[in-house]
Amino acid sequence: MRLRLFGRLRALVDDGDCMIDLPHDVSTTEAVRQWLGRDHPELLASTVRIALDDCLVQGDQPLGDAAEIGFLPPVSGG
Amino acid sequence: MIGLAADPIEPASLLAEFLQSASGAGGIASFTGIVRGLANGQSVDKLTIDFHERMTPLALKVVAAEARHRFALSAIAIVHRVGEVGPGDPIVFVAAAAPHRRAAFDAVDYTMDRIKSDAPLWKCETREGTDHWIEARPSDREDLARWEEKL
Numbered sequence: 627m628r629l630r631l632f633g634r635l636r637a638l639v640d641d642g643d644c645m646i647d648l649p650h651d652v653s654t655t656e657a658v659r660q661w662l663g664r665d666h667p668e669l670l671a672s673t674v675r676i677a678l679d680d681c682l683v684q685g686d687q688p689l690g691d692a693a694e695i696g697f698l699p700p701v702s703g704g
Numbered sequence: 705m706i707g708l709a710a711d712p713i714e715p716a717s718l719l720a721e722f723l724q725s726a727s728g729a730g731g732i733a734s735f736t737g738i739v740r741g742l743a744n745g746q747s748v749d750k751l752t753i754d755f756h757e758r759m760t761p762l763a764l765k766v767v768a769a770e771a772r773h774r775f776a777l778s779a780i781a782i783v784h785r786v787g788e789v790g791p792g793d794p795i796v797f798v799a800a801a802a803p804h805r806r807a808a809f810d811a812v813d814y815t816m817d818r819i820k821s822d823a824p825l826w827k828c829e830t831r832e833g834t835d836h837w838i839e840a841r842p843s844d845r846e847d848l849a850r851w852e853e854k855l
Contacts, residue, residue, distance in 0.1 A: 632824065634837035702825065
């Protein structure tokens with residue numbers, strides 16, 4: 627699965643863009659957050675939203691056959 | 705004219721182009737955001753704007769469509785810079801064409817509030833050699849809430 631990190635989160639791994647191999651028991655968005663959060667607690671913040679294949683998710687959602695998971699910190703455009 | 709620009713934007717040219725596309729409107733309002741040269745008492749070296757290559761353009765299109773519907777606009781433009789932008793350079797251009805001036809002013813104001821709160825864009829300000837990621841301010845949410853109250 628492709629992992630994308632944006633904004634200040636980019637610096638956590640490989641400029642925010644890499645492939646990850648998930649353990650078999652990590653099958654939902656929040657499970658990915660917890661799994662990555664062990665090494666990168668910045669991802670555990672409730673203000674960091676998760677997108678699956680370009681769609682923001684609400685709550686904990688199954689990964690299904692999604693190819694990409696993104697972690698988006700609070701935005702600051704304009 | 706809705707999208708991201710990796711190269712410098714020229715508000716005068718964008719406005720001229722917009723005027724051509726908005727013939728028949730009773731009023732046109734526009735806003736140009738500029739990178740400040742001073743922030744927190746320090747001089748700004750540059751601003752680097754991060755984005756999602758698919759989600760961000762889509763979010764701008766959604767904001768534009770909702771502004772167009774809400775204010776009965778005949779045309780709207782949103783162009784937001786990405787990448788590195790220097791002090792004094794334009795970072796965002798928004799224009800709205802409406803039957804009357806109040807709707808045009810409000811539409812531009814609303815669109816900027818929506819961009820600040822909803823579009824996947826992240827600004828990193830380099831001040832005197834040190835990077836600072838800019839976080840949304842509580843006032844940004846308060847600005848957006850003004851429009852929810854008006855529903």
